[in-house]
Amino acid sequence: MNSRLAEFFQLAVRQLFRRKFRVILTIAGIAIGVAALVGTVALGEGIRTQAVDAIRTQSDLTLIEALPGAQGNVLQLVTPTRAAAAGALPGVKASAPVVRGTFATRGQTYVQVVGVPADGLEDVLHPTYLRGSGFLSGSNEVVLGAALGEKLQRYEGVRIGDPLILIRRSYDAQGRPFDEETTVIPVGVMEERGDAFDQVLLMDLDLAIGLGEGESGYSGLLIRAEGPDRVFSVAEGVRGIGLSPRGSFEQIEAVNRMMDMVVIFLGIFAGLSLLVGGLMIASTMITSVYERTREIGIAMAVGASEGDVMEMILAECAVLGFIGGMAGDLLGVLFATVLNALGGPFLASRFGDAFAGLLDTEIALVTWPLLTAGLLLAVGLSLLAGLYPAWKASRLNPVEAIRSGR
Numbered sequence: 001m002n003s004r005l006a007e008f009f010q011l012a013v014r015q016l017f018r019r020k021f022r023v024i025l026t027i028a029g030i031a032i033g034v035a036a037l038v039g040t041v042a043l044g045e046g047i048r049t050q051a052v053d054a055i056r057t058q059s060d061l062t063l064i065e066a067l068p069g070a071q072g073n074v075l076q077l078v079t080p081t082r083a084a085a086a087g088a089l090p091g092v093k094a095s096a097p098v099v100r101g102t103f104a105t106r107g108q109t110y111v112q113v114v115g116v117p118a119d120g121l122e123d124v125l126h127p128t129y130l131r132g133s134g135f136l137s138g139s140n141e142v143v144l145g146a147a148l149g150e151k152l153q154r155y156e157g158v159r160i161g162d163p164l165i166l167i168r169r170s171y172d173a174q175g176r177p178f179d180e181e182t183t184v185i186p187v188g189v190m191e192e193r194g195d196a197f198d199q200v201l202l203m204d205l206d207l208a209i210g211l212g213e214g215e216s217g218y219s220g221l222l223i224r225a226e227g228p229d230r231v232f233s234v235a236e237g238v239r240g241i242g243l244s245p246r247g248s249f250e251q252i253e254a255v256n257r258m259m260d261m262v263v264i265f266l267g268i269f270a271g272l273s274l275l276v277g278g279l280m281i282a283s284t285m286i287t288s289v290y291e292r293t294r295e296i297g298i299a300m301a302v303g304a305s306e307g308d309v310m311e312m313i314l315a316e317c318a319v320l321g322f323i324g325g326m327a328g329d330l331l332g333v334l335f336a337t338v339l340n341a342l343g344g345p346f347l348a349s350r351f352g353d354a355f356a357g358l359l360d361t362e363i364a365l366v367t368w369p370l371l372t373a374g375l376l377l378a379v380g381l382s383l384l385a386g387l388y389p390a391w392k393a394s395r396l397n398p399v400e401a402i403r404s405g406r
Contacts, residue, residue: 019288026280027324030382033274034328034374038366039335040266046336046365048259052252058194059248061228063124064235065098066221069244076242078218086221089237091230096120099208100219103166103182103201107156111148111166112200115208116222124222125197132160132188137204141187147198149189160186166201168211182211195248274377278385281320285313285389296393297402306394313390314383321382325375332374336364 055061066086069076076082078097087095099115118137121127127134127143135141142164144152152158168180184203192198221243225234232253235245289296296309304312340363 019284022284022287023320026277026284026320027327029280030274030277030321030324030378031327031331033270033277034325034378035331035335036273037267037270037377038329038332038370038374039364040270041263041370042332042336042364042366043339044259044263044266045367045370046363047262048255049365050363051255051259055248055251055255056228059251060126060193060195061248061252062093062225062231063195064223064225064231064238064245064247064249066223066238066243066245068220069239069242071242078221078243080218082241082243083218083221085241086223086238086243089223089234089241091226091234091237092223093226094120094123094224096124096222097205097218098220098222099205101168101208101211103168105152105156105167106165109152109156113166113208113211114197114200114202115205116202117205120205120222121202124224125202126224127188127190130189130191132186135187135202135204138206139204140182140184140207141203142184143188143190143202144186145198145200145202146190146192148201149186152186158186160189162186166211170212180212274381277324277378278381281317281382281385282389284320285317285386286392288316289313289389289393293396294402296396297398297400300396300398301402309394309396310390313393314386317382317386317390318379321379322375324382325378328378329371329374332371333366336366339364 066078068078080097083095083097086092096117096119098120101113101115103111103113105111116124118135121134121143129143130146130149132143135143152164158164162185163183164186166182166184168182169177170180171177184201184207190197223234223238223245225231231247231249235247235249238245300306300309
């Protein structure tokens with residue numbers, strides 16, 4: 001069986017190179033289609049990888065905040081039961097409930113307050129401190145985000161250890177407003193995180209509840225996933241218990257959705273190029289069958305079966321597809337290499353620091369699975385395009401084919 005198959009392919013190669021110019025044009029058509037496919041997908045995957053890596057580097061990817069969610073028309077609050085269920089999800093390293101509220105200072109600085117257990121601050125947020133340290137459980141000590149700490153120091157002169165008065169507007173039984181004042185002591189300023197916690201004041205959960213926050217339940221739940229590879233499964237688990245997960249992972253999901261659309265859009269044009277290549281193969285093989293009608297008739301007259309004729313024609317198609325696919329892969333790799341070598345420096349020179357990070361990275365990402373897919377697609381499309389010519393050739397009447405003289 002193997003020797004017979006080898007004979008078919010040897011015959012196919014000899015037959016194809018009897019019509020070199022036509023075959024070269026057909027192979028070029030296939031190669032251009034495969035190169036377009038490999039190039040566009042490589043570019044899309046390269047951009048996706050760059051964006052995801054930037055998000056991983058610049059944000060706290062494994063931190064998730066679970067907020068009240070909606071199931072149908074019912075709001076699902078962050079209750080102690082749901083908090084416990086979320087903390088027990090596979091892939092969760094630590095979790096802590098939080099309450100949120102808004103206060104003002106005497107200097108009219110509005111402060112977003114987040115109440116979190118003292119152990120949750122360390123286990124979930126993993127803060128590093130620019131100055132000072134974390135607060136103690138049950139105390140009136142607070143920790144400031146980097147941006148808030150700088151703002152309070154610059155405009156109100158508040159430093160570590162200085163009393164800070166927080167003012168909360170409340171209303172009496174008659175609906176008349178009055179201000180409640182609470183004194184807290186900043187004991188630490190976190191280093192810049194690059195997220196919303198740069199702007200908040202963190203205090204002990206019990207203190208925040210005592211100030212009137214969290215009366216209707218927790219505002220949310222901070223969850224620390226075991227690693228970046230567990231973030232999406234944890235987020236899905238949070239959705240499963242009725243809560244709404246938020247975090248940097250949403251940026252990755254948005255990038256993936258956008259790049260999926262871009263790759264599909266570009267892939268359509270690459271697919272059209274491949275389709276043209278397939279039509280060229282069909283045209284080439286139909287012409288070949290027409291020119292070799294007498295030859296095929298003689299082969300059938302001396303014992304070749306319809307299956308043998310079909311296999312012969314399809315072998316020629318497979319050879320065309322293989323050569324075209326290999327050439328297309330090489331062109332795709334060449335395109336990616338040139339783009340990686342010149343694209344980053346060009347963008348950096350034209351747009352400056354915004355694209356400086358591209359100098360040492362791959363804009364287009366070529367992988368072996370992508371090259372394999374391009375080659376298999378070329379061969380598969382070639383075989384598909386050759387089915388009709390192969391069937392047409394196998395249905396020839398040997399006597400009429402020999403008489404035709406072609």
